[in-house]
Amino acid sequence: MTSETTTTSPEALRSAMVARIRTIGHAYRHEVEQVLLTTERQAFLPHAELDEAHDPHQAVVTHRFDDGRPRALASAPWLVAAMLDQLDVHPGMRVLEIGAGTGYNACLLAQLTGSPDLVTTIDIDADVTAQASRALEATGYGGVHVITGDGALGYSDHAPYDRIIVTVSPWDIPTAWRTQLAPGGRLVAPVRWRGQSRSAALTNRGDRLVSDSLYLCGFVYLVGEDEGELAAPITEDERVTLHWDRDQPVEPAALRGGLDQPRLTTWSGTTLAANESHDGLWLRLTTTDARVCRLKVQPEVPREVCDPVPGWWRMALAEGNTLVYLTVRRVQDGDEVRGELGAIGHGPAAAELTEYLCQQIRDWAPSRAQDTPTLTIYPADTPDCALAGPAIDKPHSRFVLTYDDPSTTPAQS
Incomplete structure (x- = not known):
């Protein structure tokens, strides 16, 4: 949605953005579609052109390191929609967001929960949280709890959370997220292994987290985490x-x-x-x-x-x-x-x-x-005999990927 765009009003651009997201299979939850349609995205991206802010496939860099690398960005709208579909938020749920970004996602979450006070967003970068706070206040969602701190530690003051969404890419699932997630709660995170990144929707099954969807994606990495x-x-x-x-x-x-x-x-x-x-x-x-x-x-x-x-x-x-x-x-x-x-x-x-x-x-x-496996994430101390298959070991977790049909699983090298 760049040079071919013929509409100029934010409302028309939002409508076109959501229509295109819907055509690729996201924002299929009615609630997600509605908050994308009614939330003024440009209010969280004041320095972006309107077309850029509403391009469904384009992420917008908002902060950079001194060497020019992105340190914070607004995710592409299609990915925002896909992850909110995965998160499956309902009114009254308590939500933690790791990675405050522009505050746009926290604003969407506040509407999905029915109350800004139910949403906590945390980021290690004080410039990022300051900008997010200003945008949320200006759009009427100043009740969202915006915290400056290490997202890898979660935020225990408001735990347990029914939903946790991670909008930076972690190498591992920190223990704090696991312990702060309510039983049966969902965690959506763009986890990485073997060179690629997938947004995984994981349900807390007590002794493990089990996925029901995986989307290819890319995010700024979680700052402060031991890199693997x-x-x-x-x-x-x-x-x-x-x-x-x-x-x-x-x-x-x-x-x-x-x-x-x-x-x-x-x-x-x-x-x-x-x-x-x-x-x-x-x-x-x-x-x-x-x-x-x-x-x-x-x-x-x-x-x-x-x-x-x-x-x-x-x-x-x-x-x-x-x-x-x-x-x-x-x-x-x-x-x-x-x-x-x-x-x-x-x-x-x-x-x-x-x-x-x-x-x-x-x-x-x-x-x-139909070639999508199930990702199961176990605590790092889980013995091999309790795993569903070969593990990819990380500091806090053991990642195991399995297919429903054993014939589709490649032979171990």
């Missing part, structure tokens, strides 16, 4: 970097310069239509394969150096001094142009790993439309 993701350049010009989890046996020094070695390309025979996503493949492989990580490739890197699938984050497998990543090529299928997925490998085990990745693509393809 590592990164290192693997080219001399540092324009291609590898990102992996702290618990993975990745040796970046062994991979540096690997893209200069001969390339082996293998094709899977699996094709996708222009509007089909391959994100489920990445998610599926994280269930059992500890080699899954991601590449970040700068736009100016020539395709003859690195030629992954389009996007900012690209799935890869790292094993010793061998690197394999997902690629795609255009193929003609009758009158339709499709994309065939494949694998490019560098290193001594490239033949084995490229064929492995292509076989995983073939195994994933038949069920890709």
Whole structure:
């Protein structure tokens, strides 16, 4: 909704924004649709152009670090709607928001609960909470509790909470969130593992948190948390970097310069239509394969150096001094142009790993439309015998992903 926008009033822009969000399947809860339609989003983004503020797919940076990196932003409206759908707030519920942002989300939550006093939002950045407070006061929602503090600690003064929503990306689920969430309560958080981030809607089942939906997303990281993701350049010009989890046996020094070695390309025979996503493949492989990580490739890197699938984050497998990543090529299928997925490998085990990745693509393809696992998050001290499957271990938690149909779960590497 930029140069093609012909309407100029905020009301018309909001209506168009919500209509577009609805067409992609979000704001399906009537209450969520209504608060998006009636809340003046531009009041929380005074420095943004109206079209920018109401673009359903665009996040707006509101604060930056000295080096220019975003330190706070307003999430894209489609993602706001998706997470509020996941949260399932009802009148009278007590809600904690981790990450105050502009105050816009807290305003929506105040309307969904029926009272600003039921909403607490916390952020570690005093500039962020000050701006959120001003915007909430100006829009008539000054009763929201805006707290400056470490969101990883939650806010025990108003606990227990029926709902907790996290609008920054945590590496782990801190113990405080678990203990401050009421039994049967829901927590929605954009958690990260194996190089990708998903907004997970989790229900408190006492000894574990269990998801019922996962959405691909991206957020500013939770400040003050012990970071579990590592990164290192693997080219001399540092324009291609590898990102992996702290618990993975990745040796970046062994991979540096690997893209200069001969390339082996293998094709899977699996094709996708222009509007089909391959994100489920990445998610599926994280269930059992500890080699899954991601590449970040700068736009100016020539395709003859690195030629992954389009996007900012690209799935890869790292094993010793061998690197394999997902690629795609255009193929003609009758009158339709499709994309065939494949694998490019560098290193001594490239033949084995490229064929492995292509076989995983073939195994994933038949069920890709319904290919969403359940994420179960257990406390860190849970023994292996009590887990539903192989764990991804974090400081406070053990993440386990399972599929309803065992035949869709890849073999453990």
